[in-house]
Amino acid sequence: MNLLLLGATGRVGRYILEYALADGHTVTVLVRSPGKLEEYVLKYGRQLQIVRGDATRPEDVTRALEGGVAAVISALNTDGTTTLSVNMALLIRLMQERSVARLITVGTAGILQSRIEPGLYRYESSETRRRSTRAAEEHRRVYELLRDSVLDWTIVCPTYLPDGERTGIYRVEKNVLPEGGSQITTADTADFTYRQWESREYIGVRVGIAY
Structure with a gap:
């Protein structure tokens, strides 16, 4: 199976890449710095297909979607800009043109519904202590x-993301953060995210994830 992975050099993306390659899948990655993935090239060879480019450029995203991609997984970071939303608008259009329906992306718990103020996103409510809402607004x-x-999408929404095995x-819940959840490691976030490409359980929903 050929999976397209965006954000493969990031904290969550690297784990997703490792899990998919270890399971024998072909993984196409769109990255600006291919040198960061040298260890995976040495270990997995042609199983890893690298497209050098920018996720906000239509021509680069188009090249990455070539070759019979079955699903797209995005672990892109917000990086303080509009990269996420620009890329998503491109993906939606280009995936529809190519009849690629399945998309899983990593978001943030801030865009889940608030438990105590259900009409608000968590980042708008008293549930969050974050002073800056820039990243949440982009998500x-x-x-x-x-x-x-019209895509078959899933947004995985982790809370605080420390490194860890x-x-x-872990606990997951549709559209809200599991009650009392305060953290989830990058590796376990990647584990759940990766597993969704072949699951239909969370189509069209945000999924809160925490321990």
Whole structure:
């Protein structure tokens, strides 16, 4: 199976890449700095297909989608810009043109519904202590683009993301953060995200994930 992975050099993306390659899948990655993935090239060879480019450039995203991609997984970071929303608008259009329906992306718990103020996103409510809402607002734009699309999408929404090992043991809940959840490691976030490409359980929803 050929999977397209965006954000493969990031904290969550590297784990997703490792899991997919270890399972024998072909993985196409769109990256600006291919040298960061040299260890994976040496270990997995042609199983890893690298497209050098920028996720906000239509021609680069188009090249990355070539070759019979079955699903797209995005672990892109917000990086303080509009990269996420620009890329998502491109993905929605280009995936529809190529009849690629399945998209899984990593968001943030800030765009889940608030438990105590259900009419608000968590980042708008008293549930969050974050002073800056810039990243959450960019993730919200991504969610709203996907919500209005015809893709089979899932947004994985982790809370605080420390580094740590994969346990495979965590709680998930549709559209809200599991009650009392305060953290989830990058490796376990990647574990759940990666598993969704072949699952239909969370189509069209945000999924809160925490221990």
